[in-house]
Amino acid sequence: MDSSSKHILVIRLSAMGDVAMSIPVIKAMTRTYPNVKITVVSRVFLKPIFQNIPNVSFYTADVKSKHKGVSGLFKLYKELKKLNVDVVADLHNVLRSKILGTFFKLGGYKVCTIDKGRTEKKALTQTKSKIFKQLKTTHERYADVFRALGYELKLVKEDVLPQLKLTKKVTSFIGKDSKKWIGIAPFAAFAGKTYPTTQMEEVIAKLSKTNQYKIILFGGASDKNELASWHDTYDDVYNCAGLFSFEEELILISNLDLMLSMDSGNAHLAAMFGKKVVTIWGITHPYAGFYPFGQPLKNAIFADKEKYPLLPTSIYGNKYPAGYENVMESITPQVVFDKIVEVLKD
Incomplete structure (x- = not known):
């Protein structure tokens, strides 16, 4: 399959701000590779963030119940496999996403994971021998995961969501x-x-x-x-x-x-x-x-x-x-x- 028409699974289970930071990168992907299909797996609460992006679907990870623990994550893996994904982008790099990613690796899938730059961040925040400098942004770290999967990507300021139409409830409130x-x-x-x-x-x-x-x-x-x-x-x-x-x-x-x-x-x-x-x-x-x-x-x-x-x-x-x-x-x-x-x- 041509890399420009693959189906990418994106793992980012929490938190709200970190999930929101993935939006410019996903928008850049859909702009640059309009034939790529993306499925984001995260918590159901965060689904509205992704609902207005073409070629982007959402899959709920119920990590508190149905998909809890190793056995639950294996169940989630089997469910996600049925979506016919081709490659996996782990934008989270925590224990849960690593376990899920391991299942995909064992299943023969290419999995790329975010480098959070923990050593650099420690140097930035330590009280002695502090290295006070700008580190790579989380947006670029996310983009690096897609680049590692073979997708050249350049983020531009226009990679944002359109303004949403006001509802009667919101209008009557304000x-x-x-x-x-x-x-x-x-x-x-x-x-x-x-x-x-x-x-x-x-x-x-x-x-x-x-x-x-x-x-x-x-x-x-x-x-x-x-x-x-x-x-x-x-x-x-x-x-x-x-x-x-x-x-x-x-x-x-x-x-x-x-x-x-x-x-x-x-x-x-x-x-x-x-x-x-x-x-x-x-x-x-x-x-x-x-x-x-x-x-x-x-x-x-x-x-x-x-x-x-x-x-x-x-x-x-x-x-x-x-x-x-x-x-x-x-x-x-x-x-x-x-x-x-x-x-x-x-």
């Missing part, structure tokens, strides 16, 4: 007027990369006071009550936490003028639609390769490296030395507000 829509995702998996809520509230207050923007708060269902006070206190602030399905949230995100996010999944969801994204960085750093796709580095806001010279101290935001607990506090609300205004004018 209303219609000429104000620009700013999404704010104030949470992250770890405290080390979460902007303090008191300072974020100041940012929201400043934005609300201008009377120029609609501010849409994003979070999980469990964040609904925490975000409610901002919705209740300030004009033009809308709390969508727990209100929409993930699919509906994607519609909302695709229609934003700008997303303000931590180093977290919402930044990547907005970037995969080509939206403007402003990110706030604490103990992590874009040099690790997790910067949102297509965003200029000037859109990033950093903690004070003069005051905290050991930054970055973590890849994921979960490790920091004593005295680095509050690095985010070194970023003033005025700096965040000014950056949003600046990027919206660009």
Whole structure:
């Protein structure tokens, strides 16, 4: 079979931001190789991310139940074999994906796996003999997997998803007027990369006071009550936490003028639609390769490296030395507000 018309199985089981970062690469594949069929295997929650891409199908991995453990992964392998895939791209490189990939290798399939650059990342975040330099981006690491399978690939900024059509539910939630829509995702998996809520509230207050923007708060269902006070206190602030399905949230995100996010999944969801994204960085750093796709580095806001010279101290935001607990506090609300205004004018 001609390599330009093969069926590629893509494995990326989690997490939301990492899955979203695969979109520009998959879009580049479908643009460059329109006859290639791609099946993405991931968790069912993430299916809406892929539903509008031609030649891309989705297969659910139920790793908590049906496909749990080695026997469950073997069952998943047998199911995926029936799809007549030709080669396998492991974009995850964790125990589960390695086991699944091993089954495919034993079955005679070519399997290529992402090199996560763990040694380089350790050098970037260590407190002694730190090597502070830009590492290869996760997008390029994903692209390298396809290149290893024989597909030459060049990513361009247009490799993003189209804006989605607003539904009646979303429109009735946000209303219609000429104000620009700013999404704010104030949470992250770890405290080390979460902007303090008191300072974020100041940012929201400043934005609300201008009377120029609609501010849409994003979070999980469990964040609904925490975000409610901002919705209740300030004009033009809308709390969508727990209100929409993930699919509906994607519609909302695709229609934003700008997303303000931590180093977290919402930044990547907005970037995969080509939206403007402003990110706030604490103990992590874009040099690790997790910067949102297509965003200029000037859109990033950093903690004070003069005051905290050991930054970055973590890849994921979960490790920091004593005295680095509050690095985010070194970023003033005025700096965040000014950056949003600046990027919206660009």
